[in-house]
Amino acid sequence: MRSAWAVLAKDVRGEYRTRYAINALLLFALVTLTALSFSTGGSGLTPLLAAVFYWIILFFSVFSSLAQTFVKETETKTELFLKLTAPDDAVFFGKWAFNLILVVLLNIMLTPLFVVMLNITLTQWGVWLLTLFLGGVGLVSTTTLLGALIAAANVRGALFSVLAFPVLLPLLVTAIRVSERCFGGGAAIAQSDAFLVLGAYAVVSTTAAWLLFPFVWRD
Amino acid sequence: MGLDGIGQRSYNWADDRNDESERDVIVLKVLSIVLITGVTVLAFFTDPPLAAMQSGGGASRLFYFHVPMAQVSFLSFMTAAVFAVLYLRRRRPDDDHLATASAEIGLIFCVVALITGSLWAKQAWGAYWNWDPRQLFLFALILFYGAFFALRQATASIEAKRRLSAVYLIFGGAISPFLFFVLPRLYQSLHEDANEVVMAAATKSTMSTQVTSIFVASTLGFLLLYIWLLRLGLDTARMEEKRAAAQE
Numbered sequence: 001m002r003s004a005w006a007v008l009a010k011d012v013r014g015e016y017r018t019r020y021a022i023n024a025l026l027l028f029a030l031v032t033l034t035a036l037s038f039s040t041g042g043s044g045l046t047p048l049l050a051a052v053f054y055w056i057i058l059f060f061s062v063f064s065s066l067a068q069t070f071v072k073e074t075e076t077k078t079e080l081f082l083k084l085t086a087p088d089d090a091v092f093f094g095k096w097a098f099n100l101i102l103v104v105l106l107n108i109m110l111t112p113l114f115v116v117m118l119n120i121t122l123t124q125w126g127v128w129l130l131t132l133f134l135g136g137v138g139l140v141s142t143t144t145l146l147g148a149l150i151a152a153a154n155v156r157g158a159l160f161s162v163l164a165f166p167v168l169l170p171l172l173v174t175a176i177r178v179s180e181r182c183f184g185g186g187a188a189i190a191q192s193d194a195f196l197v198l199g200a201y202a203v204v205s206t207t208a209a210w211l212l213f214p215f216v217w218r219d
Numbered sequence: 220m221g222l223d224g225i226g227q228r229s230y231n232w233a234d235d236r237n238d239e240s241e242r243d244v245i246v247l248k249v250l251s252i253v254l255i256t257g258v259t260v261l262a263f264f265t266d267p268p269l270a271a272m273q274s275g276g277g278a279s280r281l282f283y284f285h286v287p288m289a290q291v292s293f294l295s296f297m298t299a300a301v302f303a304v305l306y307l308r309r310r311r312p313d314d315d316h317l318a319t320a321s322a323e324i325g326l327i328f329c330v331v332a333l334i335t336g337s338l339w340a341k342q343a344w345g346a347y348w349n350w351d352p353r354q355l356f357l358f359a360l361i362l363f364y365g366a367f368f369a370l371r372q373a374t375a376s377i378e379a380k381r382r383l384s385a386v387y388l389i390f391g392g393a394i395s396p397f398l399f400f401v402l403p404r405l406y407q408s409l410h411e412d413a414n415e416v417v418m419a420a421a422t423k424s425t426m427s428t429q430v431t432s433i434f435v436a437s438t439l440g441f442l443l444l445y446i447w448l449l450r451l452g453l454d455t456a457r458m459e460e461k462r463a464a465a466q467e
Contacts, residue, residue: 152383154375170394212390215386
């Protein structure tokens with residue numbers, strides 16, 4: 001696990017120097033949110049639509065930025081070094097933790113902006129935070145594995161969204177339904193059921209991604 | 220038992236082309252044709268199975284086709300994931316051929332299931348597409364297969380293609396029970412009568428013996444058709460591989 005901390009520290013330090021991924025992430029989310037606010041006139045969104053917007057913005061920001069997690073290793077020629085020095089688990093969990101930090105930062109920025117720009121009232125903070133956390137874990141696990149997959153396949157950009165979306169669909173639908181409740185909307189799904197699904201998805205996706213990572217990482 | 224190229228003893232069920240297994244395959248094919256034809260004929264000469272329920276009507280005859288095909292498409296997805304696991308463990312090209320063939324067949328069955336379901340929905344619920352969870356998740360399965368084939372297309376090296384598409388299949392196989400089983404159940408209270416139909420069908424309490432037997436025959440027929448197509452897919456993939464190797 002010390003290797004995992006080392007991988008995480010390397011990524012954090014590199015990120016702190018250049019701030020490339022976090023800037024891309026935050027700016028993408030901000031631009032999309034602004035465009036949405038312009039088109040809806042800033043208010044008058046039903047809770048369901050607001051929930052949909054939030055998760056779509058989150059998903060596509062993550063798709064555009066976190067897909068590069070492993071590709072940047074190839075580009076900076078550190079991929080071979082990482083394969084030789086760190087065990088597979090350490091690489092996976094280091095990258096996973098780094099992606100999770102990025103997603104948490106994105107949520108910290110996005111939630112207040114969302115409330116302000118779209119005039120949403122957030123009624124249940126505890127539920128909201130738990131949803132963001134569980135959804136974030138599932139999202140990050142899937143993204144980390146698929147990021148490694150597209151880096152190994154030597155393909156770019158668009159394929160990542162194509163691969164990720166069908167896998168993340170159960171997460172997206174459930175998270176939207178629970179968020180709808182947080183924004184004061186109706187109950188399309190029982191809250192306890194939804195958290196079971198989100199939690200189960202987080203566990204299954206993290207375990208599956210962890211177990212499958214060596215097959216992607218090693219030839 | 221035979222020896223493969225690197226001198227190890229290997230046993231592959233698909234390699235057994237002796238008279239007995241050929242006869243078994245012919246039995247399988249004939250049985251599949253008989254069952255599916257029989258079901259098609261009977262579907263029109265018996266009463267619509269679900270006429271008494273709200274989502275019934277004449278188009279509910281599609282029940283005999285739509286439900287088995289959806290079940291087989293899910294089964295083929297799971298089978299593809301199993302072959303993907305076998306490929307990652309044994310690294311035999313045949314396992315990859317079978318996984319891809321299973322995915323191809325699953326895609327076709329899924330598309331037909333979606334079309335028959337939409338036709339049924341038009342008569343029963345008034346619109347082709349209702350945003351019912353089951354329709355949506357069947358469509359998501361099609362997206363999944365599409366992504367799988369896009370990945371295979373995009374990857375250049377053969378070894379990477381097989382390894383990575385196997386990983387994607389397994390990951391999808393781990394997630395898809397959520398799609399097919401968990402989420403439709405959760406939306407039971409508010410959404411369409413699809414769940415009512417499914418629950419009734421599952422308990423089989425409102426279906427007569429005749430309906431049940433036709434349904435079982437249909438499921439069996441499509442299952443045998445799937446196995447038949449799977450063998451065809453494997454043979455085709457092997458021949459493709461030989462042709463590609465011969466051209467080098």
